[in-house]
């Protein structure tokens with residue numbers, strides 16, 4: 445797909461099924477992510493690929509987060525446990541901020557967000573569906589630890605990737621006048 449086409453037509457898709465990206469496609473997606481703009485080349489991103497049975501392990505971790513926070517509603521626990529099963533493959537994009545006197549943690553988080561957008565666009569151009577999710581789990585220390593992150597790391601996004609199931613949603617009009625002006 446042409447780059448402009450991909451940029452203008454990217455569309456999140458929540459219902460995802462097999463097949464997910466294979467090793468070759470995943471490598472392209474991650475390489476695209478790692479080409480994101482990155483002030484100081486600090487490489488503040490960490491990508492954790494969750495697939496196959498490991499998705500259920502992540503789901504158990506999500507459910508445990510709720511339990512620790514006093515939530516015992518079985519429906520909520522089940523929903524949390526099943527959440528990672530909504531796609532064949534998930535990329536968790538973490539910010540692992542590097543101490544720096546000029547480049548803030550916030551700015552490093554922006555680089556990770558740009559990386560995840562690059563991954564989404566690459567997935568889209570390869571024909572996969574994708575959706576970026578966060579939720580309370582993204583900042584939960586239990587999840588960060590389970591993903592192999594360091595204390596203080598944060599999940600900027602869980603990218604759920606797979607083959608689109610069902611029709612794509614309509615792209616909204618984007619009235620640029622409302623968000624753009626000339627200085």
Ligand SMILES: Cc1cc2nc3c(=O)[nH]c(=O)nc-3n(C[C@H](O)[C@H](O)[C@H](O)COP(=O)(O)O)c2cc1C
Pocket residue numbers: 454455456457575576577578579600601
């Ligand atoms: C930082 C971030 C976090 C998000 N978290 C969620 C989420 O937890 N659940 C969700 O349904 N959508 C979430 N979204 C929104 C979807 O990824 C998607 O952008 C939205 O459904 C609009 O669809 P579109 O990307 O096709 O415009 C998040 C987006 C961003 C950028």
